[in-house]
Amino acid sequence: MSETLLPARPHYTAGVPAEIDVPDHGVDVLLEQAALRFGDRVALDFLGASTTYADLSDQVARAAGLLAAAGVRAGDRVALVLPNCPQHVVAFYAALRVGAVVAEHNPLAPATEIQAQLEAHGATTVVCWEKALDQVAPGGDRGGRTVWAVDLTAALPRRSRLLLRLPVAAARAKLATMRGPVPPGVRSWDREVRRAQPLSPGHPRPATGDLAVLLHTGGTTGTPKAVALTHRNLLANVAQGRAWVQGLREGAETFSAILPFFHAFGLTLCLTFAVHLGATQVVLPKFDVDMVLAGMRRRPTTFLPGVPPMFDRLARRAAETGADLSSVRFAISGAMALDPDVAERWEEVTGGLIIEGYGMTESSPVALGNPFGPGRRPGTLGVPFPSTEIRIVDPEDPTTAVPAGQQGELLIRGPQVFAGYYGRPEETAQALLDGGWLRTGDIVRLDDGFVVLADRLKELIISGGFNVYPSQVEDAVRSMPGVSEVAVVGLPDGARGESVVAALVLEAGARVDLEAVRRWTQERLSHYAMPRRIAVLDELPRSQLGKVMRRKVREQVLTLSEQVHAVAADLAESAALRRRGVSG
Incomplete structure (x- = not known):
């Protein structure tokens, strides 16, 4: 195996340690500690409704009692199919308190996807948003599971709930976005938690090595699977983040919780890290620029985790409206590359700092940071977090280091690296090498101790025997006049292997053809990396976090190609019939 690269200590901010200690308890203790220290502090602000840490702790105790009374035991999976809301926080900590494993799900995912996930991890208990019940219990069929429905409006301020009952079209439309029909047999989470008896303080607690969370991801191979994170994994990332951001004040910060809790980034930064700090969280059920700015006016944000499109839209709207963002001292951007122009614009409107972090669900998720x-x-991407080691290796032989300065696959080892893919030992063996090294599937190089991303290994295009990195082609095409957005994918191309295809979103009124793209890139790319085809799309498919999904782009381009071939075949057949004197 190659030489281990220890954390780049010379680049650390003053006060950041090279190593961290991981607490020897479960994640559930984070909330109890915060409630003891900051009981009167507002923990959650949900569209204006406030919940203190003492109230939140009481609700969690009751919810844990409800789960235990329903037969949930240590190691059982409790599925959460919820948007960001106070009930999500309560259910998360309640399930962990009884020793269960929280399985997070995207409430907007299609029914087939959620059903497959439920079957794979075998949860018999589900806490679900009313609007997602069709995905969990299609046609009212609960599949033998205990299902609790969450009424999102139950967490709103009393005045807002009363307004939603008004017999006017606007109120009815708003209500329809928050509530849905509840089939017979589905229980009310909100009503039953209010009436439940608190869990006995003597109830056994989870150990730090126990499994805590299942998060669904494509992983390093692109095949959907559940990432298994232990309490230790999550607590390690909390401790690493706490050490990394010097200047944070316990019991005095305010987070904007705009990242989805079901995603690793939102789960760690909001559900655990913010609670560890005793921070107030302004919770939003979805990202909406005006809702975020309204929340900031209500409770000025000091710490904002997000993704580049969020920062871009907030900075632009603030500049348009004169909104004051000067309270935001720290911002962490993840999930995709942060455009330097966006970073500069953000720091101009806030006066605070924004850094880029790197990670993946399998690393809880943060492994490197600026x-x-x-x-x-x-x-x-920055440098390794405290207690985190990296290696850069030959992707064909991960036991061999690449020469200094050359590109290779990034390997990571640290206390935040996951326990494996749930019920998938073969995939786990492919991702986790001997010694606990995680294969990231990312091609990187080192530049004076800082890690620089080249591309995703699984998205590498092999054309004529040459390796083509999509992001490099995208960078070359993106600067072309008339091009608003670009995503580059590879399509099968016979003996060549794959053909480089650029999917373009054009600016209004622009016209761009393949010849123009090739002329533009001929001095920017090697000949083999230049696009051989283009496809013009109305928009690029993105994830819940706004990240372009190249796999979906590839599917769209393939569909367009099939449609074009079908039309061409029809035209050819019509022409042949006309030549034979047969009318079409």
């Missing part, structure tokens, strides 16, 4: 200070280097 220093919070003048030593940060925009455009890089």
Whole structure:
């Protein structure tokens, strides 16, 4: 195996340790500690409705008592199919308190996807948003599971609930976005939690090595699977983040919880890290620029985790409206590359710092980050977190290091690296090498200790025997006049292997053809990396976090190609019939 690269200590901000200690308890203790220290502090602000840490702790105790009374035991999976809301926080900590494993699900995912996930991890208990019940219990069929329905309006301020009952079209439309029909046999989470007896304080607690959470991801191979994270994994990432951001004040910060809790980034930064700090969280059920700015006016945000499109839209709207974002001292961007222009615009409107972090669900999720200070280097992934080691290896032989300065696959080892894919030992063996090294599937290089991303290994295009990195082609095409957005994928191309295809979203009124793209890129790319085809799309498919999904782009381009071939075949057949004197 190659030489281990220890954390780049010289680049650390003053005060950041090279190593961290992981607490020897479960994640559930984070909330109890916060309630003891900051009981009167507002923990959650949901569209204006406030919940203190003491109230939140009481609700969790009752919800844990409800789950235990329903037969949930240590190790059982409790599925959460919820948007961001107070009930999500309560159900998350309640399930962990009884020793169960929280299985997070996207409430907007299609029924087939959610059903397959439920079958795979075998949860017999589900806490579900009313609007997602069709995906969990299609046609009212609960599949033998205990299902609790969550009424999103139950967490609203009293005045808002009364307004939603008004017999006017606007109120009815708004209500329809928040509530849905509840089939017979589905229980009311909100009503039963209010009436439940608190869990006995002597109830056994989970151990730090126990499984805590299942998060669904494509992983390093692209095949959907459940990432299994232990209490230790999550607590390690909390401790690493706490050490990384010097200057945070316990019991005095305010987070904007705009990342989905069912995603690793939102789960760690909001459900665990913010609670560890005793921070107030302004919780939103979805990302909406005006709702975020309204929340900031109500409770000025000091710490904002997000993704580049969120920062871009917020900065632009603030500039348009004069909204004051100067309270935001720290911002962490993840999930995709942070455009330096977006970073500069954000820091101009806030006066605070924004850094780029790197990770994946399998690393809980953060593994690398830029220093919070003048030593940060925009455009890089940063340096390894405390207690995190990296290696850069030959992707064909991960036991062999690449020469210094050359590109290779990034391997990560640290206390935040996951326990494996739930029920998938073969896939786990492919991702986790001997010694606990996680294969990221990302091609990177080192630049003076900072890790620079080249591309995703699984999205590598092999054309004529040459490796083509989609992001490099995208960078070359994106600067072309008339091009608004671009995603590059590979399509099968016979003996060549794959053909480089650029999917374009054009600016209004622009016309761009393949010849123009090739002329534009001929001095920017090697000949083998230049696009051989283009496809013009109305928009690029994105994930819940706004990240372009190349797999979906590839599917769309393939569909367009099939349609074009079908039309061409019809035209050819019509022409042949006309030549034979047969009318079409």
